[in-house]
Amino acid sequence: MEFLTGVKQQKVVEIADLTMKDMTGKTVWVRGIVHTIRDMGEVAFLILRKREGLLQCVLEKGENMTGEERLDEDSIREESAVEIEGVVRKEERAPYGFEIHIDRIKVLSVPAKGLPLPIAKPKLNTSLEAKLNHRPIALRNIRERAVFRIQEGIVRGFRDFLYSQGFTEIHTPKIGAKSAEGGANIFKLEYFHRPAILQQSPQFYKQMMVGVFDRVFETGPVFRAEKHNTKRHLNEYTSLDFEMGYIDGFEDIMAMETGFLQYMVALLERDYGNEVKRLGISLPDVDRIPQIRFDQAKQRVSEKYQRPIRNPYDLEPEEEMLIGRYIQEEYGSDFVFVTHYPSKKRPFYAMDDPEDVRFTLSFDLLYKGLEVTTGGQRIHDAKKLEEKMAERGIGTEGMEQYLSCFQCGMPPHGGLGIGLERLTMQLIGEENVREACLFPRDLGRLEP
């Protein structure tokens, strides 16, 4: 009987192994994709693409070469996967200050055709459309892929910070029954001969789970059948959601989000420095984030930029932009919490401000003028919730379980949802949210 006893120590090394200590003069084995070949005659440079970056390998052509060491178009070409045995030598001009002098090359796989995009360039200067049409290939470009390392850091920071704050992670279903809430922006499907929908948010589930764990979070896909074909909308995106009980007010939620952003920035600085540098990101200062009332923000922007207020109850994308600009100019912050959104623009479960019920105890977080978070305090009293639903003509069908939680007792609570792709997009300074989504879904795009 053979046994598995855990991860095997590999002969093959990674870039981290090579940079951790001086390996000069040692023979090593490395694997990777041939990113580029520069053949200079007697000497050829093979740049290996590995998950951590690019590794320079040098082939000095001699007499005692076997077949594979020759740069044969049929085996060693760009995008071939290879294993290289060679000696580490100091080389100031190479990416990490060293290069590998090749003794032997073993070919692991050979591509059947050339690439549809010139991915070896430092920056892909193709259209977004072309990149998305060849997405899995375009992502091999080291700048393109760096975006999604940054995205990993954001999600990782979100989870790790919330674990440290006593939150429990949950996984809630994405297929659900059709409920009276709903609306037009919901994808419908048939579920064993019953009508069903794809959840547009884990909202009801995370609220119900506050009664169980006090503080919960989820990172998962949400689905919106919105017919917006803008630079800011996706029809499927990753939502970073949390919900917390026993709050004193919705300021606690904004404070928690600020804490997350501080943690995230520190994590990106510490563990994702290469990608931050590659993308030329200047990480935002999140030591203190201004908060301003919705009506005040509208007023100030209207005055400063001579823009008449057309609708006092709504914020147009252009107004969001101007609020971002205003806060940057006046307070030097990329972020601003806009609070007290009008009741009529918030869902039924939002808690109205007892001091003025036309507004809610809620907020959006704008980042460089774009909404990246919506949150607020929720109604926790069953009777008030039922009244609000009745006022809005929302039936209780399909909402029985949700309402039952409140009837059985729920602490005061609130929470938020962060659009991962939007946050990533603003952080990396892109103009289109599709740049920050591995495989975007929009009105026209269902593949790859």
Add this chain to the structure above:
Amino acid sequence: MEFLTGVKQQKVVEIADLTMKDMTGKTVWVRGIVHTIRDMGEVAFLILRKREGLLQCVLEKGENMTGEERLDEDSIREESAVEIEGVVRKEERAPYGFEIHIDRIKVLSVPAKGLPLPIAKPKLNTSLEAKLNHRPIALRNIRERAVFRIQEGIVRGFRDFLYSQGFTEIHTPKIGAKSAEGGANIFKLEYFHRPAILQQSPQFYKQMMVGVFDRVFETGPVFRAEKHNTKRHLNEYTSLDFEMGYIDGFEDIMAMETGFLQYMVALLERDYGNEVKRLGISLPDVDRIPQIRFDQAKQRVSEKYQRPIRNPYDLEPEEEMLIGRYIQEEYGSDFVFVTHYPSKKRPFYAMDDPEDVRFTLSFDLLYKGLEVTTGGQRIHDAKKLEEKMAERGIGTEGMEQYLSCFQCGMPPHGGLGIGLERLTMQLIGEENVREACLFPRDLGRLEP
């Protein structure tokens, strides 16, 4: 202008704050749900339910009580949310060795009705059906909810271990185009007047991403329209997937999974000890996990338990059970890797064993006789992949992007998918996978 500067230090303390150092004699503020009330006349015990556990609070009734300190049915009852101010006193018989002597109670919320289930009992002795019908309430039971803390530990362990092994986390779309692969077990929906499907696995995406990051993982929902109404099947579940490049063989994948299980067990021991104890779990020994060939396993089980082999190319659930029993009896392991599954039972992308192409370089991991993982090496050569598809009559429509990745070069690779709910179920020793899913989706259940 006001600013948010991060998480606020709260006056209110959690159980961890109270157990970290001796607080005897100190006045503290705690919040929680009134789990039970035991009124003894002059003294009443209020057990507070908090996210970490139960906290004993004692009310000595005196003359100088205001309204709220009285145990008034209209305010302080089971499932009321309260804030208690009181003094910490040593008490051996209380859960953490101390209790809070109540000075003041502030009521935060009051339930409108009684509970549909007796959740305050240590163990809910209701049927699974009743528990699922009142799921968000049933989960308030401290044993029921402990299951999902364990589940958190599993997912957390999966991610943290894989981060440490150089994997990158990805988020791939759940809505996709209809492809030639497919099959009957796929949920269909309409996507802006085009036919679409819900992904039954991130398989193709994670393989494509191997060309980008070498090693990737995803934890997310998958959807299977299977009409199985068994104790082992869910129509939506959370899949823990990884895919890794540059493998020497499929043993590398089993070794990586073994490493994960070792990491997970250590994490559960360290950070989830309370829940492990509450559920009476004995954590499995995963120092070494036996591996056995599919055909050998069938043979040995047939011999030992006098069970004729009916179909040499398939493993019936009862046979899986017996293999689990066999391995436990012979080698004392709850886990076993069953390797070399027949080609005809594996998908087209599975790599055939060059030594006998009727079998594949693949495996299942059985845990106490139940399949919890399927994995293996994949075909990385474009031509071989196309041939295999042609053999099986699978068209290339909708597979262009997938195939293009292989044509453009892919390293040797493989991976696996773990069913989170199944792994949780076996770990906690439950009989029905629905016990290990917060809000299960099955043939009959679409809500809550």
